[in-house]
């Protein structure tokens with residue numbers, strides 16, 4: 001089996017995240033504009049066959065794990081056959097999917113049968129009214145049923161992703177408590193400047209700005225979004241640093257008599273741990289994780305590349321450098337596709353030294 005490729009900084013590249021579609025049945029305020037992302041012509045998007053071919057080619061270059069994301073991957077009618085095709089690639093050891101969960105109760109059996117290993121489900125609040133405000137189109141009970149379906153069909157591990165936005169004042173402790181009696185891993189992701197149209201790639205933010213912003217007044221108001229949160233106008237004051245959130249949740253655990261969060265050793269977290277640091281309430285069935293994309297860079301351990309729905313390889317979430325591969329997938333040889341992949345891997349940036357907004361929304365990159 002092929003050795004993994006190394007980038008210019010010695011990092012082994014074994015993980016590919018694929019945006020299967022940039023469409024979604026939700027419109028989360030921090031991810032998309034209210035009208036959704038601009039529609040693309042059908043032939044601008046990769047077909048399932050093209051995506052599967054790409055995975056076969058990069059598997060021969062050392063990719064071992066694939067995550068299907070979007071947009072919402074479960075709105076794509078190609079998702080089940082795509083998983084089946086990827087499962088048939090011998091080098092691929094792990095297939096995971098990130099979803100808002102709404103379609104999971106219906107699709108979980110077919111996804112399991114096709115060979116999907118595990119799922120991450122996004123859930124930002126347990127308040128039904130706030131859930132609808134944040135997702136604009138979603139209903140809380142759908143996503144909760146999605147988590148139940150994921151557990152019932154034996155996906156393992158099941159992770160729940162929460163983006164906490166300061167001015168939305170979500171009940172993070174309530175979300176963390178989902179891990180008490182179910183084997184779910186609740187992970188808090190710092191709110192990131194994705195889809196920042198106003199500033200594009202030129203926005204440069206020193207992470208120390210987060211700490212200053214935390215005590216400042218929210219600056220942006222937008223009548224279309226709850227509390228003024230807007231995917232096109234990220235504001236530093238809305239990112240809650242992981243350290244602050246963990247301390248808050250831990251203190252709430254103590255006050256409620258559950259106990260403080262206890263750190264887990266690196267190897268005790270759920271599989272596919274990636275950049276999250278994991279903790280656990282005493283005797284809890286699941287864990288609580290924190291992903292500090294903003295306050296604490298984990299670039300030195302980054303092993304991932306991304307494929308966008310319209311066929312571009314992105315070596316870094318925060319950098320707009322892209323390597324177009326769609327045309328070559330349609331008209332070129334496997335060797336030509338592999339050459340573009342190698343070029344993209346070789347040019348993976350060392351780190352996002354200054355945090356930048358990007359020209360695409362998260363759903364277009366594959367978050």
Ligand code: SAM
Nearest residue numbers: 031070071072098099100122161191192362367
């Ligand atoms: N639709 C699927 C879902 O929501 O899980 C998959 C795609 S979504 C873009 C992937 C993840 O990115 C979700 O967990 C979502 O909460 C997160 N996300 C989107 N916009 C974000 C932002 N500005 N900052 C941090 N996370 C974000």
Ligand code: SF4
Nearest residue numbers: 024026028031071100
């Ligand atoms: Fe859709 Fe996921 Fe973005 Fe929400 S976070 S709008 S569910 S792609």
